[in-house]
Structure formats: C-alpha cells, structure tokens
Amino acid sequence: MKKLFIPFLLLFVLILSACGNDEKSNTKNSSENEKETFTYQSENGSVQVPKNPKRIIALTNGPNVLALKGNLVGIDEWSSTNPLFKEKLKGVTVVSEDDLEKIIELDPDLIIAGSQMKNINKLNEIAPTVVYTWGKLDYLTQQEEIGKLLNKEKEAKEWVNDFKKRAKSAGEAIRAKIGEDATISVIENGTKEFYVFGNNYARGTEILYQAMELNMPQKVKDTALKSGIHTISTELLPEFAGDYIILSTTPDGDNSFLETGTWKNIPAVQNNHVFEINTKASTYSDPITLEYLLKFFEDSFLKN
Template sequence: MKKQLLIPLTLLLLLIISACGNNSAEKEGSSAPEEKKSETITYQSENGPIEVPADPQRVVVLSSFAGNVMALDVNLVGVDSWSKANPHFEEKLKDAEVVTDESLEKIIELEPDLIIGLSNIKNVDKLSEIAPTVTFTYGKVDYLTQHLEIGKLLNKEEEAQAWIDDFKKRAQEAGQEIKAKIGEDTTVSVIENWDKQLYVYGDNWGRGTEILYQEMKLAMPEKVKEMALKDGWYALSLEVLPEFAGDYVILSKDADTDNSFQETETYKNIPAVKNNQVFEVNAKEFYFNDPLTLDYQLDFFINSFLGK
C-alpha cells in the first residue's frame, strides 16, 4: 500500500515545484526592465565588420569626408587641413581641430568615438586603439554610393539615400535645361591651376566633374577623354592647354598660387576665353564631392549657365 501511494505523492510534489517555478519566472519577467537598445552597430567595412557607435558624437575625419559627415548632422571634433581651409566649411568647422594620421596625441585629447579616413592613411592600428577606425579607398565606389556608405557607417542610411535621390533629380533636370540652351554637343572642361601646374579633370575627381559629366551628361572634349578619363586627372603645360579647353571652361583657381598664365596670349586666344565662357571658381571650395560641396557646385552651374 505504501508503495502504491509513493508514486502519486512524488508526482504531486513535482507538479507543485514546477508550478512554483513558473510563477517565479512570470513575476521576474513582469518586473524586469526592457532590454536597452544597443549602443553600437556593426558596419561592413572594406576590411571586414567593425563595431562602431550607433550615435557617434565626436568624429575625427582624416581625409576627404568631412562634408559627408556634416551633411548628416554629425559632430566633428577633428578634420584634415584641406577641409578646414575650405571657406564653405568655415562656420561648421570653427570648433574642429586640424589633425593628421600622425598627430596621435592630439587625436587622443579630442576623445573621438569614431575615426574616418582614406585607405592610404598611416597608423591605422594605433588609431584603432583610440577609437573605431574605418577607411575607404577613393574611387572604389561612385561618389553617391560613397555617401550612402558613410550614411550606413553613421547609422543614417535613410537620410543619406533621401539626399541622393533628391540631388540626382535636381542635377539631371538642370542638365537638361543647360543642354537645351548651349546645345547637346557643346563641350565643357574643368581645368585647375595648382602649385604652378595646370590640370584637367575627368568625370570623377571632384571640382564639379561628377555633376557636369555623370548627372548632366554634358560633353567632354575628346582630348580630355583621351588623357584624363581613365586616371581622373591629367597634368598639362600651358602650350597644349587650348587642346583641352572645351567650348566652356570651369576654371578652378587658388588665389594663393601663381595665376599669371591667364595673362599669356596662349590663354587669351582660347575660344572659351574670347567668348566669355570661362566660369571661375574658388578651388578651395570646389575640391570635394560631398553633399555640401555638390549642392554648392550645382547652384553655381545653374547660375552660370542659366542665369538663375
């Protein structure tokens, strides 16, 4: 008889223990705080996945991408000298320090939570010990995809994509108006004088080239196609400048360099110069192809070609 009662009693005890356990778990579950939102995200960089802040507050940019970060309303505490010298960025970067890939102590003092640069920067290992460091190879992706990648890195992909869609629409519509005015086959070249050397640019090297050639589809002089399209730029002498000058010329000038070539007969006899179809720009404002610069360049081209 005792043996017969033993099994039911054992089962009853197990049921009681199980019920108590379930009640305890329910109470714990109901009173437990909600799981905190992750403070980092994983960005798929060129060199593999890397944990970066989900909401970066103190970013250092060592090359090229300051305008991309500012366009997404993310705070910069350190930038490269080229960005700092850009008059168009002056107000936004007034509190940012100039840094390089070798000023490690200064970067440590800035306490960044994210560092961004080109793939050819030095001391990546040491920089990575200071903060997550992400690098990009210039030209590996097109200029708009580059902005989208930075949007992903900063956890602002939707904002980046929205700007891209709007920009392409505005640039392409302006291009149609410009071609209707100047003619489908009218050529445009982008020429720059820097450090006593003349350069002409292809379709992906800043200076407004992405807008003129990729979005607006304006015609490029044959000589420019031949010499500058592959590498993005080509250094030339004053003597051959007329061969590379289009019907219209965007002349990127730096007031701090020698621009006396404009006083030569070779330059003055270029048809675009004679026809008053040279549009001069401040080189320091026109170097890059970030959203802030691209919007500025687009407004300049609309005003110059269309008088709007």
C-alpha cells in the same frame, strides 16, 4: 482623521517610489541606447561601431559627415581650410593620423580614416576605426555609406535621389541652351602646369559629366577620362579647351597666365564662356560642395 491620513501617506510614498524607479529606468535605457553598437562592414573588416556616435574624428570624408550633421570633434587640415566648411567647423580640432596623443585627448567614439594612412591599428585601439579608399566608391555611393555608418542611411539616400533629379533637370536645361554637342573642359592651374579632369575628380566633374551628361572634348576624353586627371603645359591649353571652360583657380595663386596670348586667343575665352571656381572650395564631392557647385553651374550657364 489619523486613520485616513496614514494610508494616504503610504500611497503618496509608493507613487514617489514608482516615479523614481521609472526615472532611473529611463536614464538607464537612455544610457544603454547611447552605448548600442552595430557591425559595419569596413574595408578593414567588420567593425563594431556606435549606433549614435557622439564624438567623431574624420581624418577623411569629414565633409560627408558634416552634411549629415554628425558631431565632429576632429577633422583633417585640408577640410578645415575649405571656405565652405570653415564656419561649420569652428571649435573642431585639426588632427592627422600622426597626432595619436591629441586623438586620445579628444576621446572619440568613432574614427574615419583613409586606407592609405599610417597607424590604422593604433587608431583602432583608441576607438572603432572605419577606413575608406578615395575613389573606390562613386561620389553618391560614398555618401550613402557614410549614412550607413552614422545610422542615417535614410537621410543620405533621400538626399542622393533628390540631388540626382535636380542635377539631371539642370543638365537638360543647360544642353537646351548651349546645344547638345557643346563641350565643357574643367581646367585647373598649378604652379608651373595645368590639369584637365575626367568625370570623377571633384571640381564639379561628377555633376557636369555624370549627373548632367554634358560633353567633354575628345582630347580630354582620350587623356583624362580613365586616369581622372591629366597634366599639360600652357602651350597645350588650346588643344584641351572645350566650347566652355570651368576654370579652377586659387585666388591667392599665380594667375598671370590669364594675361597671355595663348589664353586670350582660346575661343571659349573670347566668347566669355569661362566660368571660374575657387579650387579650395571645389576639391570635394560631398553634398555641401555639390549643392554649392550645382547652383554655381545653373547660374553660370542659364543666367548668362
């Protein structure tokens, strides 16, 4: 009986040992995978970035990261106050490029910054830092680039292709309803002036003019298409108003212009062709914002 028991005991010990080695090996492989890096071609040169970043600070393009479910630990102030992102950013620290000590405390493994920002070299000493210039890439290519950076290029491209199809289809339906020649203006009120937008300045302009191929008034085309934005006075509003107006306003701002004769006498206003968007929720061109605005435009143009 003892002779049979001893070999069995040895076999049991060997099995336990093998299992322990496998577990250690798996833990080691998992740890090594987390530390894997690849070379990303940033505007500031080649940067070795983690394949699976776990602690991302986005001083810019945070909403793009959020759309791909990147794990943000730091975000810029403007994104943090956006009503579309507020719930999703609970627990994420608000930082700027000047908050170097706070950034160090957050222990990031990837930082995304704007090319115009200060302290890029210092940020790069804290963690691999990738920079983007606002507007250098079109709104869809920007999302694909963030996908490459986060090792989620496939997901980013799938969303881009799907969004383009849906926006194009919506544009066709809208043109069929309002007419092929109907014009759309995107106007925003400031403190003492107004802004009209071209086809690439957020507020849904990329969707309306690029994806949906809707028309902007000639006056807007002449002044805002190249620069992206053009400033006008209250008196000039009728000259820049299209058959339809997308009006970007801040709910807690001064909107007394809505009661002026200049505004009320604009044909689009008299025809109830004004659709109001929240400025704070419309100043980005990331997937979350684009999905929100696409639905808003479909509802506004097609269900009214």
